């Protein structure tokens with residue numbers, strides 16, 4: 001496995017692959033890898049085959065963190081990530097520095113951003129208004145550096161995946177976006193690098209996100225007709241906040257393609273929620289079947 005840290009070297013390598021007709025699968029990450037990320041690597045490998053190359057990037061992207069968010073304390077463990085990538089059969093690990101990605105020559109500061117203007121307004125966009133601008137900007141930059149044929153994102157960040165897909169389509173990035181299923185702990189907690197912040201007691205309470213999804217599923221299963229979203233949201237807030245450390249940030253029901261809020265909840269409606277467990281903000285989502 002080759003480790004690339006320079007933007008110029010990554011771009012040069014990618015152009016060589018493209019000229020040689022080598023298919024490139026790409027998994028962008030912020031590191032502190034877990035089995036969820038490794039499942040994205042496997043999905044990328046399946047798409048490009050043994051003759052293709054799989055690139056993983058690790059970059060804790062400052063532009064997607066608000067000043068009060070956890071950029072400085074975001075978990076990092078590059079030696080471990082490097083080992084996991086090597087074991088997973090990654091061909092190139094791209095680990096640029098912030099200075100490489102956002103150079104600041106005096107008088108020519110970074111000032112160009114990519115903004116998706118519709119899908120990013122609700123849900124995460126309400127609590128984190130500058131977050132998706134940072135995500136789309138860095139993902140567009142990474143696409144320009146890695147030149148992937150396929151890029152794989154996790155379904156846990158459902159809104160992010162929808163926004164990236166829209167951006168790639170709107171801006172004609174010549175690649176396929178694949179969204180791979182959420183990987184869960186045996187008790188249902190979705191894998192996330194942020195789970196590391198949870199104390200043992202918070203970790204137990206954190207299963208409330210998955211339990212809330214199942215509760216919504218049970219309500220839909222037993223209701224003779226579509227359920228009013230507002231009523232179900234109120235019930236889920238009470239359900240979540242029965243856990244003493246949990247505070248619901250939002251729960252939303254929506255159409256999976258357009259992310260348009262649903263007023264009535266039924267089979268096929270998508271649900272997403274964000275919950276503070278102590279100081280840690282966790283998200284999850286699922287389609288109600």
Ligand code: PAF
Nearest residue numbers: 028029030061135138157
């Ligand atoms: O999902 C993430 O880890 C990040 O938002 C991403 C896509 C790597 C962009 O920084």
